[in-house]
Amino acid sequence: MELKKSDVTNLWNINETTWDDVIDSGYKKVLADPGLDDAEIWDLHTSSGGWFHPLHIHLGDFQILSRNGRAPFAYERGPKDVAYIGPDELVRVIMKFERRGRYMVHCHNLPHEDHDMMGQFRVGLGPDDADPHDPIEAAEPYVDTYPPDPA
Numbered sequence: 001m002e003l004k005k006s007d008v009t010n011l012w013n014i015n016e017t018t019w020d021d022v023i024d025s026g027y028k029k030v031l032a033d034p035g036l037d038d039a040e041i042w043d044l045h046t047s048s049g050g051w052f053h054p055l056h057i058h059l060g061d062f063q064i065l066s067r068n069g070r071a072p073f074a075y076e077r078g079p080k081d082v083a084y085i086g087p088d089e090l091v092r093v094i095m096k097f098e099r100r101g102r103y104m105v106h107c108h109n110l111p112h113e114d115h116d117m118m119g120q121f122r123v124g125l126g127p128d129d130a131d132p133h134d135p136i137e138a139a140e141p142y143v144d145t146y147p148p149d150p151a
Contacts, residue, residue, distance in 0.1 A: 001031060003046040003053045003085060003107065003117070011116060012048075014105065018116035027120070028127045031105060034097040036124030041065065044083055044091045053085040054108040059123070062095035082108060100124040101133040 005012050012018075015031055022029050034040050042062075046053055061079035064072040068090055076083075083091050102125070106118035125131065 001042060001044050001055075001105070003044065003055065004048045005051070012107065012112040013117055014107075014119045017119045019106075019118040020116050022118075022120055027102065029120075030102070030122045031119040032121040034121070034123055036100055037096070037098060039094060039096045041092060041094045044085050044093060045089070046085050047088055050087050051112075052087060052109065053112065053117075054082050055085055055105065056082045056108050057093075057095070057105045058103040059097065059099060059101075060095065062093040065092040065094055067091050097123040099133070100131075102131045 001014050002016075003012075003014055006016060009018075017029065017031060032040070032042070044053075044055055058081075061081055062083075064076045064080060064083060066072060067076070080093075083093060085091050100123055102120050102122050104118055104120050109117075
């Protein structure tokens with residue numbers, strides 16, 4: 001995944017994709033499409049000239065395999081859900097995808113989030129399949145009955 005500022009729109013993005021692109025696609029545009037129970041290695045790279053990106057990958061933990069071709073730092077060897085990608089760095093991670101659904105990946109650098117530096121990936125679903133974990137569709141609305149209505 002390439003993390004950078006677009007030369008065209010001047011917006012921070014992932015693989016030239018912003019969250020507006022996801023919305024415009026009817027939430028079908030994805031950055032990755034692993035199958036259920038697949039394990040994948042992702043390269044997280046920035047060539048943004050002096051900027052860093054704490055990249056948060058939703059769904060589960062991943063393991064950092066390398067940083068710029070070298071072993072990760074000692075504190076990076078445990079399970080992670082955020083990887084610090086420094087200026088002009090390449091961080092390689094591995095994750096296993098054990099739950100169906102659509103999940104976000106985004107930069108935790110707030111100005112970058114404000115620039116729509118977010119995307120989604122899809123696990124074990126087709127482009128038109130409903131997401132079983134969609135917060136709008138997954139559960140019945142809660143109706144608050146306290147205090148009880150006077151009768």
